[in-house]
Amino acid sequence: MADFLSAYSIQNWLESCPQAYLEGTEYGHQPGENEPEDLLANEVLREDAIRTTVQLVVGEKCALAASSGLINAAPDEGSKCFLATQTLDEARHVEVFTQRLIDLGVKKKDLDETIRRHANPNLVRFAEVLLEKVDKKDFVAGVVGQNIVLEGMAFSVFEMLKAVTDAVNPKFAHTLAGTIADERRHVGFGENRIGSLIKQHPERKPEIEQMQKDMSYHMLATFAASFRNNPAREQIEQVKEGMRESGVNAEYHGANLSELSPEEMEGVLSDTVLEEFKVRLGRIGIDYQTPARP
Amino acid sequence: MAVRDDVHELTGEQFHEQVHSFEFWFHSVEGYLSGLEYGHREGAAEPDLDDAERDRLISVLCNYCVGETAALDGASGLVAIAPNRHAKIFLSTQVVDEGRHLEVLLHRMSELGVADPEQEIAARACPSLLQFKDRLLELVAERDWEAAILAQNVILEALEFAVFHHHAKTADAITAEVLNGIVKDERRHIGFGENELGRRLRDAPNEHRRLREVKDELDHLVLDALEDTARSLGVGDIERHALGRMYIGSVQRLGLDR
Amino acid sequence: MNDPLEAPVDEAAAAQQRQRYELADDTGFDEVPKKYRKFYRRWQGDGDSLAPNEVICPVCKVVIRSTRELRPGDRVYCMPCMSRLVVVRNGQGMLEATVSY
Secondary structure, eight states: OHHHHHTTOHHHHHHHIIIIITTTOBTTBOTTOOOOHHHHHOHHHHHHHHHHHHHHHHHHHHHHHHHHHHHTTOSSHHHHHHHHHHHHHHHHHHHHHHHHHHHTTOOGGGHHHHHHHHOOHHHHHHHHHHHHHHHTTOHHHHHIIIIIIIHHHHHHHHHHHHHHHTTTOHHHHHHHHHHHHHHHHHHHHHHHHHHHHHHHOGGGHHHHHHHHHHHHHHHHHHHHHHHTTOTTHHHHHHHHHHHHHTTOOOEETTEEGGGSOHHHHHHHHHHHHHHHHHHHHHHTTOOOOOOOOO | OOOOSSGGGSOHHHHHHHHTSHHHHHHHHHHHHTTOBTTBOTTOOOOOOOHHHHHHHHHHHHHHHHHHHHHHHHHHHHHHHOSSHHHHHHHHHHHHHHHHHHHHHHHHHHHTTOSOHHHHHHHHOOHHHHHHHHHHHHHHHTTOHHHHHIIIIIIIHHHHHHHHHHHHHHSOHHHHHHHHHHHHHHHHHHHHHHHHHHHHHHHOTTHHHHHHHHHHHHHHHHHHHHHHHHHHHTOOHHHHHHHTHHHHHHHHHTTOOO | OOOGGGSOOOHHHHHSOOOBOOOOSOOSOOSSOGGGGGGEEOOOOTTOOOOTTEEEOTTTOOEEEOSBOOOTTOEEEETTTTEEEEEEEOTTSOEEEEEOO
16 A cells, blocks of 8 residues: 555655646746637637636536545545645646636636636536535545546546647646646546455445436536537637638547537537546446436 | 736735745745655765664654644645635645645654554654644534634644754754755745734634633643653753744734733 | 844934845745745844844744835735735834734
């Protein structure tokens, strides 16, 4: 255990994160990078970007509450230290995505109200299911919910957003690249640390599987609300058309996102995340539960 | 944010946004942690300690670990009850600071030949410090923000700051470097605690009496722990009094000494 | 250790225009981001004294430096411990900083 956890030490984190891929960045991107002019000038697209970013802030706030809340429940010093780094990673994500809201024109005094107005209720419910476990100091369920389900979802969402924005918004793509690098550690810890605990506590499996099923449903409902009936649908189609004309291949898991309808994009994202859940949960000995489709 | 020619010309709001951010923490620790491994430069020669000196140092480090674990558990619990985003983000930086302190102290014990540091801590922990930790975590669990900040960021941090600072002057070179790095982090924590509590007490002066009671309850626990550590470090009476001065100063400025 | 608060205050200076100071970039203080380091230094103990543009933070004991000579009522910030401070003249006629919550 000690050897495995040494890979998740704060020393390693310092060398691989603040002193490596974040070095020289400001709020996660290169100094001087800005949101694209045409995004800021188009009210519908700007509103859509704000709406999307709010969901990221809500998800990261949940991750911050969960990772900090689990430190007290961690059974060993190594896990506590890793969760300390994850707490700060999540706080950084809250900060950089909140800063993006400001960059998109949200006034500081309106931040809380903007987040309240746009937060998807399904995502809020997703967070509540997880935080109920954290509040009970349930380390095993909390880490599965946080580091496999929540982080697995975030990992795939960030990758998709990065694929879409790489060519059209380097500033946001750079911010996402740093968060993806962080999430890699988090999902890695989830799998590696929890596998042995599940073996020690097989009686916990049914309850954890139910949690995964519930969280997965709320996640799918969040995706559905984001992709279907999007008020910015027409403008997003125009952006995608421009990407196609420029020969941009926004590749994500074998699909060129600029050629997909919103419903197809939702399908690719949902299938990718659920497949990831299945594989990761299988590795730690949890039977994946298929959620209802909203 | 653009840097003005004189930092002292920032508005109060700009100042707080700066110092309670990940960005500030990130660029601050870069100055004194880069190039270090587990809190000290690689390849530094181990001191030549006799058995008694080594044993005393291990006892002291074990109790530092208890204090840092209390601070880690306390700070992480405080994230959930922090009243705003800036406080949450600041406390997250404190969480990783406390985690780092625990890690470098455990690593220092390994370097001194302790095979199972966690077992050693359980065997050598000062009972008063363990009681303090339990009480701190109770305050956090009760979501008592003011009392928990007083216990953690004013009382515990001020005493750690003073003890580590003092110990670093007489410790072997490796332990001294580790402790000096910790002291640099603690400066942020004590400042956050005093300023946060100061603002709260300014806006709710009737809280003074309640917090004085919390302070009175915790005082003897931390002072017992301080006595214990001072004895292991061979600190004399006059220096022992000096160790408490920083804490007393904070308490006086907050008006909690009367 | 010398008491930093015993550093003499030039009364005549109060009536004059404030002196400006060019702050050296590297004071050896490494606890805040690079761009702010020149505004702080460590108290060196015996033999150290405060210049007219310096004051000690009562919370964390770091020396705070300004680009101008300090006078009562000035606001200064201690970034290492995140305190907002106001410069006052104490009972002995010396300048010191008090925390402004």
